[in-house]
Amino acid sequence: MPPQRFALPTEVPGLAARRIAADILDGVLHKHRQLDDQLDGAGAHPGLKTLSDRDRALMRRLVATILRRLGTLGHVLSRLLNRGIPTDAPRAQSALLIGAAQILWMDVPDHAAVDLSVRLVQSDRRAAKYAGLVNAVLRRCAREGEALIAEVKAERLDVAPWLLQRWTAHYGETIARDIATAIGHEPSLDITVKSDTAQWATRLHGETLPTGSVRTLLQGSVTMLPGFSEGQWWVQDAAAALPVRLFGDVAGKNIADLCAAPGGKTAQLAQAGAHVTAVDRSPNRMARLRDNLVRLALEAETVVVDAAEWPGGTNGGNFDGILIDAPCTSTGTIRRHPDIGWLRQEADIAPLVALQQRLLQRAVTLLRPGGTLVYCTCSLEPEEGEQAVSTFLAAEPSMRRAPVEAGEVAGLAEILTAEGDLRTLPSHLPRDEPRLSGLDGFYAARLVKS
CATH class of the missing domain: 3.40.50.150 (Vaccinia Virus protein VP39)
Incomplete structure (x- = not known):
């Protein structure tokens, strides 16, 4: 008899969009694949075809928000995790980023952001053991996240250090700061x-x-x-x-x-x-x-x-x-x-x-x-x-x-x-x-x- 695999119902609203977002984030952060290559053309994620226009737009905005605020997200999560982000389960890392981004910057109810991130890790064999951790950390993020952001100059965290250093040297500190602030906003x-x-x-x-x-x-x-x-x-x-x-x-x-x-x-x-x-x-x-x-x-x-x-x-x-x-x-x-x-x-x-x-x-x-x-x-x-x-x-x-x-x-x-x-x-x-x-x-x- 083949082994039983635990799977979540695919009809949970919004879960498919977040699962694909997690896959694409993993492609950028761990496999060094360009975002555009995963969204369009021959290398596009096959699951995109199954998403409604609304879910596809949500997925794109979610991935872009995380990448735009990656440094700040890393700071917030590091303050909420005693042992750092789990490195043995990429889906746990993605679930934390996805949940925190929704709580801090997107018009998604906190309880929905937490629940769907927990479901994400539960559906992954390697990450399932972190379901309780993800739940606890994201609930704390909803309570403490904004205060943790206020501790730092977020626009500086969200630019790769080598780039910020170069822009400061060439354009001056004030213009470099203005550039960093500008690229932190979703464009028209x-x-x-x-x-x-x-x-x-x-x-x-x-x-x-x-x-x-x-x-x-x-x-x-x-x-x-x-x-x-x-x-x-x-x-x-x-x-x-x-x-x-x-x-x-x-x-x-x-x-x-x-x-x-x-x-x-x-x-x-x-x-x-x-x-x-x-x-x-x-x-x-x-x-x-x-x-x-x-x-x-x-x-x-x-x-x-x-x-x-x-x-x-x-x-x-x-x-x-x-x-x-x-x-x-x-x-x-x-x-x-x-x-x-x-x-x-x-x-x-x-x-x-x-x-x-x-x-x-x-x-x-x-x-x-x-x-x-x-x-x-x-x-x-x-x-x-x-x-x-x-x-x-x-x-x-x-x-x-x-x-x-x-x-x-x-x-x-x-x-x-x-x-x-x-x-x-x-x-x-x-x-x-x-x-x-x-x-x-x-x-x-x-x-x-x-």
Whole structure:
């Protein structure tokens, strides 16, 4: 007779969402898998298909909240546990994080947060023995958690120490603190619309930003929002929409978008009338770009190749513009991708900087004399931004900087450097409502070939 296995009824409301959240947390924290890879595409968690839209949204928010507040959660739980978080049962660790995050920051009744976390550990063979511990610790968290948070500067705990040290050294202590605070808040949804921005701001219950993006606090499945299936807009952080504006009028011009997927900037260029060649080395990511273009009824030539080795096809050496949205540490996007702060390491910077220089050197060979090169990264690290461009210009006499004027970026002089480059920070664009504040951290420079 086969051994009996203890299983909880699957119909317990909310348990499946929390079980999948625990699996995905384990993937990030113990298996070093990116969050996006576990949520979408071929590597997505198979259980996501079984969740309702409401439970899927809950699961995503739960995982993001935990990763956004991981340092503070570690402090609170360490104060409530005599022997630390159990290391022999990952599900017990996940259950404690999930329960505490709901109690401290989410609109979930304390008793439900405790009960479902206990059920999580009871359903796992290795963790079941910790059910009583999880119950006791989370009940204490409901009583004492807020006071324990007040003991510390939570925004500092929730940033990887190596990152906070770097930001303090480069931007100063005050700005580093503001960045840390900004990435601790759940961000809004930013979209780029094809036309009639004011109308779509109204329909999506949002507002039009000075830069032209629409910002909304609507949650749930993006694909169900008005205008998505009709191809009237695409999701794109307001900062990510700025680099394309540095080209000026692109109508009728030949522009190559290197490292183009998932295609937000390609869509901007195509919508503005450019003849776009989108280049990306990943077949899967390029397939997503093509799907987006079909939905948006926009056209671009697509090439699957390593952009650092691409000869340029029939336009090689004669493009009017080159956009390099270079692979980088992506530390400027932590508020939207909170796993990045815990998965990235300082040692990742050097090889990415080397790749960025190869892309820049390749772009020079693709660009016609008088053509414009816009280089950008979604990184807060100077090696991938200001220093990368300085190194490139010192080695490439045919290229010069074309400073950006405040009028080109909606008058937002605070997002421009002294040299005339673009530098947005998560703490920029402040508002009274934190979720309506902020931008992704982006760097962009406009360079012209003599």
